[in-house]
Amino acid sequence: xxxxxxxxxxxxxxxxxxxxxxxxxxxxxxxxxxxxxxxxxxxxxxxxxxxxxxxxxxxxxxxxxxxxxxxxxxxxxxxxxxxxxxxxxxxxxxxxxxxxxxxxxxxxxxxxxxxxxxxxxxxxxxxxxxxxxxxxxxxxxxxxxxxxxxxxxxxxxxxxxxxxxxxxxxxxxxxxxxxxxxxxxxxxxxxxxxxxxxxxxxxxxxxxxxxxxxxxxxxxxxxxxxxxxxxxxxxxxxxxxxxxxxxxxxxxxxxxxxxxxxxxxxxxxxxxxxxxxxxxxxxxxxxxxxxxxxxxxxxxxxxxxxxxxxxxxxxxxxxxxxxxxxxxxxx
Amino acid sequence: xxxxxxxxxxxxxxxxxxxxxxxxxxxxxxxxxxxxxxxxxxxxxxxxxxxxxxxxxxxxxxxxxxxxxxxxxxxxxxxxxxxxxxxxxxxxxxxxxxxxxxxxxxxxxxxxxxxxxxxxxxxxxxxxxxxxxxxxxxxxxxxxxxxxxxxxxxxxxxxxxxxxxxxxxxxxxxxxxxxxxxxxxxxxxxxxxxxxxxxxxxxxxxxxxxxxxxxxxxxxxxxxxxxxxxxxxxxxxxxxxxxxxxxxxxxxxxxxxxxxxxxxxxxxxxxxxxxxxxxxxxxxxxxxxxxxxxxxxxxxxxxxxxxxxxxxxxxxxxxxxxxxxxxxxxxxxxxxxxxxxxxxxxxxxxxxxxxxxxxxxxxxxxxxxxxxxxxxxxxxxxxxxxxxxxxxxxxxxxxxxxxxxxxx
Numbered sequence: 001x002x003x004x005x006x007x008x009x010x011x012x013x014x015x016x017x018x019x020x021x022x023x024x025x026x027x028x029x030x031x032x033x034x035x036x037x038x039x040x041x042x043x044x045x046x047x048x049x050x051x052x053x054x055x056x057x058x059x060x061x062x063x064x065x066x067x068x069x070x071x072x073x074x075x076x077x078x079x080x081x082x083x084x085x086x087x088x089x090x091x092x093x094x095x096x097x098x099x100x101x102x103x104x105x106x107x108x109x110x111x112x113x114x115x116x117x118x119x120x121x122x123x124x125x126x127x128x129x130x131x132x133x134x135x136x137x138x139x140x141x142x143x144x145x146x147x148x149x150x151x152x153x154x155x156x157x158x159x160x161x162x163x164x165x166x167x168x169x170x171x172x173x174x175x176x177x178x179x180x181x182x183x184x185x186x187x188x189x190x191x192x193x194x195x196x197x198x199x200x201x202x203x204x205x206x207x208x209x210x211x212x213x214x215x216x217x218x219x220x221x222x223x224x225x226x227x228x229x230x231x232x233x234x235x236x237x238x239x240x241x242x243x244x245x246x247x248x249x250x251x252x253x254x255x256x257x258x259x260x261x262x263x264x265x266x267x268x269x270x271x272x273x274x275x276x277x278x279x280x281x282x283x284x285x286x287x288x289x290x291x292x293x294x295x296x297x298x299x300x301x302x303x304x305x306x307x308x309x310x311x312x313x314x315x316x317x318x319x320x321x322x323x324x325x326x327x328x329x330x331x
Numbered sequence: 332x333x334x335x336x337x338x339x340x341x342x343x344x345x346x347x348x349x350x351x352x353x354x355x356x357x358x359x360x361x362x363x364x365x366x367x368x369x370x371x372x373x374x375x376x377x378x379x380x381x382x383x384x385x386x387x388x389x390x391x392x393x394x395x396x397x398x399x400x401x402x403x404x405x406x407x408x409x410x411x412x413x414x415x416x417x418x419x420x421x422x423x424x425x426x427x428x429x430x431x432x433x434x435x436x437x438x439x440x441x442x443x444x445x446x447x448x449x450x451x452x453x454x455x456x457x458x459x460x461x462x463x464x465x466x467x468x469x470x471x472x473x474x475x476x477x478x479x480x481x482x483x484x485x486x487x488x489x490x491x492x493x494x495x496x497x498x499x500x501x502x503x504x505x506x507x508x509x510x511x512x513x514x515x516x517x518x519x520x521x522x523x524x525x526x527x528x529x530x531x532x533x534x535x536x537x538x539x540x541x542x543x544x545x546x547x548x549x550x551x552x553x554x555x556x557x558x559x560x561x562x563x564x565x566x567x568x569x570x571x572x573x574x575x576x577x578x579x580x581x582x583x584x585x586x587x588x589x590x591x592x593x594x595x596x597x598x599x600x601x602x603x604x605x606x607x608x609x610x611x612x613x614x615x616x617x618x619x620x621x622x623x624x625x626x627x628x629x630x631x632x633x634x635x636x637x638x639x640x641x642x643x644x645x646x647x648x649x650x651x652x653x654x655x656x657x658x659x660x661x662x663x664x665x666x667x668x669x670x671x672x673x674x675x676x677x678x679x680x681x682x683x684x685x686x687x688x689x690x691x692x693x694x695x696x697x698x699x700x701x702x703x704x705x706x707x708x709x710x711x712x713x714x715x716x717x718x719x720x721x722x723x724x725x726x727x728x729x730x731x732x733x734x735x736x737x738x739x
Contacts (some may be wrong), residue, residue: 108633128635129519130589151519215513
């Protein structure tokens with residue numbers, strides 16, 4: 001596997017100027033060099049995480065991080081929890097999908113409650129687009145978006161970019177096909193923003209019923225034919241297809257979807273010989289991706305994505321709390 | 332208490348020539364451009380308008396709340412109340428709503444077309460008319476069932492009532508909160524194509540053609556639907572349509588940043604559709620300009636965009652934005668007051684909305700140049716959900732008279 005050497009710090013503006021944002025709401029607010037700054041910062045955490053038994057740093061010791069997940073999640077919640085703990089923070093998980101919101105408390109009230117508990121960072125996932133922004137406007141600490149509706153999932157796009165960079169040696173000038181339920185996918189939106197911003201040719205491949213309107217305005221090429229869409233691609237990024245999309249409203253059936261859009265070994269031959277296969281998980285094996293492809297020893301990078309996820313989230317938590325921690329140059 | 336006569340001098344009548352007006356027993360008794368020709372009754376209140384505009388009080392067709400402070404701020408003397416909030420589907424409720432504005436505001440209730448506005452069985456429209464209802468409306472949604480809509484149109488017409496409908500195809504718009512386009516896609520909001528409106532309008536125009544019944548589309552906001560209505564009017568069909576300033580001054584970009592005050596029904600449209608709306612208000616296709624006043628507090632609006640309820644508090648900005656249409660050259664002042672007063676009066680069948688001898692003296696004086704700024708935090712309405720928050724505007728009502736009596 002290729003490894004990537006991060007740019008030296010002197011390539012970036014000094015101190016807090018390198019990342020002047022208080023929150024991480026979406027990729028839409030970031031510049032290419034800010035993305036690159038996070039990816040470079042994540043590299044050291046990849047190394048530490050691989051270093052053996054003592055995977056621990058005290059950078060965030062004494063800080064309280066609340067993971068407020070208003071929508072069910074296992075992997076992202078776990079990833080953020082591990083990221084916070086590896087940095088020495090006190091991490092608290094609030095699974096709000098079955099708590100106070102069900103009792104009628106408004107989202108703003110919940111946000112004010114978290115704020116009053118003096119969290120040093122809040123990580124939020126919510127089923128409604130824009131919900132994370134709404135909370136960020138009301139609280140005093142940094143807010144990280146762990147996915148809001150169909151809007152954005154910025155840490156996923158960052159971990160995908162890091163995975164691509166480590167495998168391809170670069171994350172620019174590549175042809176990347178994002179395939180599947182683009183309409184309902186925040187992962188797709190954040191990835192489209194990040195990967196086009198970094199200078200890649202991005203394609204979206206989806207059934208016509210699962211393409212967002214005016215998606216070409218986001219500077220992507222649009223395909224409804226899977227074979228055409230992945231032809232010559234360096235990266236094939238599959239999206240998860242929710243079961244409820246296959247009940248006839250958007251798609252006739254799972255087996256028809258697999259026939260037309262599933263990533264099979266045969267179809268994968270159309271992509272570049274060294275194309276890598278990505279999936280944000282959890283995978284529907286046999287629907288959008290065949291097991292033999294998902295588990296491909298050299299080309300599937302699905303588990304690496306999970307690994308990069310922890311490192312990227314450590315980088316984000318570190319960078320966003322630097323002002324609070326009064327790191328020199330960050331005020 | 333005896334109602335004092337009133338004379339207003341030195342006013343620009345309907346924004347035109349300087350003139351004077353006299354009011355006796357609550358009705359206009361004389362109008363003339365020559366002040367000497369207007370007799371001043373003994374003991375009359377005499378007002379020097381100092382060149383301000385004098386116009387009929389605004390008749391706001393299709394509001395969702397009886398919000399007197401907001402209406403008085405906005406120069407609105409009569410409000411036609413939609414049946415949705417408080418559910419005006421029986422005579423008793425209509426009668427009570429009609430009294431809701433007394434003594435200083437006319438409320439003209441609009442009857443629910445169907446029981447509980449469910450779109451299935453007709454409500455007691457005849458009894459509601461007897462109780463004071465001035466029109467019939469389908470509510471915030473249209474009636475999906477074409478058979479129900481056809482029978483409603485005929486029945487309401489036979490009672491001399493105009494049906495007011497919402498124009499969006501519910502199948503196309505199901506679950507959506509925005510119009511298809513780059514903005515909705517970038518924000519990750521569920522959206523629907525704007526043809527939802529034209530589909531609804533085309534069905535209803537065919538029903539009007541078949542029944543001959545009068546129909547008013549409360550809001551028409553797309554080029555396609557406006558074209559259809561333009562053609563239908565040319566053919567002589569009894570159709571009219573309205574709009575609010577939101578779709579004339581704002582496009583879908585206003586929902587950027589998930590601003591829930593810009594969540595409206597129908598949703599804000601593309602810049603092209605906005606241009607078509609301005610053209611339609613200029614060429615007479617659009618008959619009525621109203622506020623769509625629908626004040627909603629933080630419990631309905633301080634929510635993620637898709638969870639917030641649609642609607643805006645529009646009563647305070649209606650006049651200023653109407654005057655902006657005049658300043659921008661889209662319409663002249665006379666046409667503005669047709670849109671704001673004469674045409675809604677005609678639809679409701681009330682003798683108001685015009686300056687003529689014998690008419691009830693519902694009058695407003697307007698300082699058409701006063702600059703001010705819309706501020707959601709300082710509104711007269713009981714909620715400040717205006718999509719125009721922070722916008723500098725010009726012109727406001729300085730005095731309001733209802734039946735010759737000054738109420739502000």
